[in-house]
Amino acid sequence: MSHGLEVRALTLDDIKDLHALDQDSFAEPWSRSLWKLELSRLHRIYLGAFKGIQLVGFIGGLLAHTDFHITTVATKKPHRCSGVGSLLLLQMLKEVDDLFEDIETITLEVRASNKPAQGLYRKFGFAPVGLRRGYYQADNEDAIVMTLENLQQGTLADRLSEIELKLPTAVYGDAKQ
Numbered sequence: 001m002s003h004g005l006e007v008r009a010l011t012l013d014d015i016k017d018l019h020a021l022d023q024d025s026f027a028e029p030w031s032r033s034l035w036k037l038e039l040s041r042l043h044r045i046y047l048g049a050f051k052g053i054q055l056v057g058f059i060g061g062l063l064a065h066t067d068f069h070i071t072t073v074a075t076k077k078p079h080r081c082s083g084v085g086s087l088l089l090l091q092m093l094k095e096v097d098d099l100f101e102d103i104e105t106i107t108l109e110v111r112a113s114n115k116p117a118q119g120l121y122r123k124f125g126f127a128p129v130g131l132r133r134g135y136y137q138a139d140n141e142d143a144i145v146m147t148l149e150n151l152q153q154g155t156l157a158d159r160l161s162e163i164e165l166k167l168p169t170a171v172y173g174d175a176k177q
C-alpha cells in the first residue's frame, strides 16, 4: 500500500480545510476572506499536500521583484516530523525555479523560538540574515529573517536534486514519479 502524498495547487474548493488547518497551526490565522483573496491573486503560489482527500499540509508564497517570499507553511499535527513540510518546501522551490526567471533570493521570517521551522529551512540551505524586533505583534516576539541567496541559473535546481534524494520514500510514495 502506498503512503504517498499528492501535492497540488490549492483552489477555492479547499478553503474550508485550509482555514481549519491554519487555525490549528497559528496563533494569528488568516480569515476565510483573506484566504479567498490570496488564492485568486497574481504572482502567488499556494500548494497543499493531500493524503487521499485529506489536506495534511500547505505552503504559500509571493513574488516581489527578484525575491520570492515564503509567507506560510504548516503541517497537520499528527503528520508532523514525517517529511510533509520538506516535501511542500521542495515542491514550492521547484515551482519558483520553473515559473519565475531572474530570482535572486528566497526569503522568509520565522519566530525566534520556532526551532522546528528553522530546522526545516536550514535543511534547504536557508541562513539567518537579520532580526526584525517585535515583528509578531500579538506577543511582540522577534522574527529571524532567513534567505537562500545568490540563486544564479541552475544553482537552485542542483540544490533541490540533492535534497530530493534524502527525502523519506514513505512520504514521497507516488508523488516522486
Ligand SMILES: CC(C)(COP(=O)(O)OP(=O)(O)OC[C@H]1O[C@@H](n2cnc3c(N)ncnc32)[C@H](O)[C@@H]1OP(=O)(O)O)[C@@H](O)C(=O)NCCC(=O)NCCS
Pocket (backbone or CB within 6 Å): 025, 026, 072, 073, 074, 075, 076, 079, 080, 081, 082, 083, 084, 085, 086, 087, 109, 110, 111, 114, 115, 116, 117, 118, 119, 120, 121, 123
Ligand atoms: C514547521 C513545520 C511546518 C515542519 O513541518 P514537518 O512536516 O514536521 O517537517 P518535516 O517532517 O519535513 O521536517 C523537516 C525538518 O524540520 C526540522 N524539524 C521538524 N520538526 C522538528 C522538531 N519538532 N524539532 C526540531 N526540528 C524539527 C528537522 O530539521 C526536519 O528535518 P529532518 O527530518 O531531516 O531532521 C511544522 O512543525 C508546523 O506545521 N509547525 C506549525 C506552523 C509553523 O510554525 N510554521 C512555520 C512558520 S515560519
